[in-house]
Amino acid sequence: MQIRPYLTFKGECQEAIELYTRAFKTEVSEIMRFSDIPQSPDNPMIIPDSQKNWIVQTIIRFGNNFMRLSDCLGELNAAPSERVSIAVECTIDEVKYAFAVLAAEGKVGIPLQKTFFSPCHGVIFDKFGVMWNFVALAEN
Numbered sequence: 001m002q003i004r005p006y007l008t009f010k011g012e013c014q015e016a017i018e019l020y021t022r023a024f025k026t027e028v029s030e031i032m033r034f035s036d037i038p039q040s041p042d043n044p045m046i047i048p049d050s051q052k053n054w055i056v057q058t059i060i061r062f063g064n065n066f067m068r069l070s071d072c073l074g075e076l077n078a079a080p081s082e083r084v085s086i087a088v089e090c091t092i093d094e095v096k097y098a099f100a101v102l103a104a105e106g107k108v109g110i111p112l113q114k115t116f117f118s119p120c121h122g123v124i125f126d127k128f129g130v131m132w133n134f135v136a137l138a139e140n
Helices: 013-023 092-103
Strands: 006-009 028-033 055-062 065-071 085-090 107-113 121-125 131-136
Touching: 006 013, 013 028, 013 055, 013 065, 013 092, 085 092, 092 107, 092 121, 092 131
Parallel strands: 006 065, 085 131
Antiparallel strands: 028 055, 055 065, 107 121, 121 131
């Protein structure tokens, strides 16, 4: 079994991709837009013109891991939630860099600090309301 984070947005997925690939110095492995969905007479999907460039699904890789992101049509994902966070375990330098990028337009929940469980820990809510929980595993 594998458990992967899956973030959903309301038309902001492309912007989130750009922010996260910059913050984590990584790349997207695939992007599928709503305009790419094959139409079928058995299951017609009506997509408003304003949402055809929205993203059905994309994958961002983090070393051997990845997360999925997409835009959601309809009423799903109407409000951001603080019940789910993404834990990022990496070096102190990686924590500081990603934290700074996300903080530029986000809100600091817990400032970066040394704790009993990490030499550098902090929590940030990015500009989309996603909570990122950073934990440096060891001194650089």
